[in-house]
Amino acid sequence: MAMTGVLRPGHMQLRVLDLEEGINHYKNVLGLVETGRDAQGRVYFKAWDERDHNSLILRQADSAGMDFFAFKVADKATLEKLDADLKAYGVATERIPAGELLETGERVRFMIPSGHAIELYAEKTDVGNGMQYVNPDPWTPDAERGIAPVRLDHALLYGPDIEKVQKLFVDVLGFYLVERVLMEDGKTDLAIWLSCSHKAHDIALVRHPEPGKLHHVSFLLESWEKVLRAADIMSMNKVSIDIGPTRHGVTRGTTIYAFDPSGNRFETFCGGYQPYPDYAPITWTWEEVGTGVFYHDRKLNERFLTVVS
Numbered sequence: 001m002a003m004t005g006v007l008r009p010g011h012m013q014l015r016v017l018d019l020e021e022g023i024n025h026y027k028n029v030l031g032l033v034e035t036g037r038d039a040q041g042r043v044y045f046k047a048w049d050e051r052d053h054n055s056l057i058l059r060q061a062d063s064a065g066m067d068f069f070a071f072k073v074a075d076k077a078t079l080e081k082l083d084a085d086l087k088a089y090g091v092a093t094e095r096i097p098a099g100e101l102l103e104t105g106e107r108v109r110f111m112i113p114s115g116h117a118i119e120l121y122a123e124k125t126d127v128g129n130g131m132q133y134v135n136p137d138p139w140t141p142d143a144e145r146g147i148a149p150v151r152l153d154h155a156l157l158y159g160p161d162i163e164k165v166q167k168l169f170v171d172v173l174g175f176y177l178v179e180r181v182l183m184e185d186g187k188t189d190l191a192i193w194l195s196c197s198h199k200a201h202d203i204a205l206v207r208h209p210e211p212g213k214l215h216h217v218s219f220l221l222e223s224w225e226k227v228l229r230a231a232d233i234m235s236m237n238k239v240s241i242d243i244g245p246t247r248h249g250v251t252r253g254t255t256i257y258a259f260d261p262s263g264n265r266f267e268t269f270c271g272g273y274q275p276y277p278d279y280a281p282i283t284w285t286w287e288e289v290g291t292g293v294f295y296h297d298r299k300l301n302e303r304f305l306t307v308v309s
């Protein structure tokens with residue numbers, strides 16, 4: 001197997017101010033599949049084409065934002081190795097027992113310098129995507145509720161010390177830098193896009209004074225036409241759209257940013273090129289940061305830099 005170590009983003013726990021509003025948004029507008037509820041009142045979802053039991057967990061709270069973002073690793077031996085590697089690197093880790101999240105194995109949780117809780121886990125129950133594993137159909141009519149993304153794709157997090165986050169993700173977790181945006185000094189990174197896979201990014205960070213903030217959680221669509229359709233569905237449901245449909249210069253992805261009813265930004269995203277770990281990182285200069293983020297407008301809007309949850 002060529003792909004080892006950290007495989008992909010696996011789940012995010014998100015805080016919402018009103019659980020019923022949140023459920024309606026993520027189930028009926030975004031079109032995720034509800035897969036369970038637990039004794040704490042948390043509600044579990046997966047995208048229709050994901051096979052594991054859950055990728056988004058909603059928790060009602062007094063403030064919006066992200067509780068934690070998790071990556072699935074190849075197997076239990078990898079989980080043990082990465083836990084030991086993190087400790088050797090000087091990162092304190094915590095074990096969350098199997099079953100604390102429904103249908104999810106033991107998790108290793110740690111804080112990164114930007115103030116976010118990150119988890120690793122090896123096991124989550126395969127509940128399938130509604131198609132057979134022998135002679136499957138290519139899709140299921142049940143998938144076409146709402147925007148219907150195929151998977152949780154990545155997250156963009158805001159916080160301080162992103163160069164330390166980059167070093168940790170690269171040196172310990174095996175990620176590589178795909179793209180970066182420089183600050184006015186021409187040296188310091190304003191933003192970084194990191195991949196553990198063949199995707200343009202699995203996690204991205206923007207330098208920001210306040211730790212632990214969520215800029216957006218992103219869901220993958222399969223075509224530009226589906227991004228346009230997502231905008232139609234958002235408008236039908238009076239979803240607050242931040243920007244789009246448009247294209248990012250960074251990653252080349254096509255995109256819409258919008259807000260859930262609690263003010264958490266989410267993205268419906270398509271495309272992006274497919275890098276390999278040997279690719280030289282792409283750099284965007286301060287003068288072209290607007291083009292890098294919003295390729296058509298060629299300037300940032302104020303919300304992109306300031307509104308986080």
Ligand SMILES: [Fe+2]
Nearest residue numbers: 156218267269
């Ligand atoms: Fe994104």
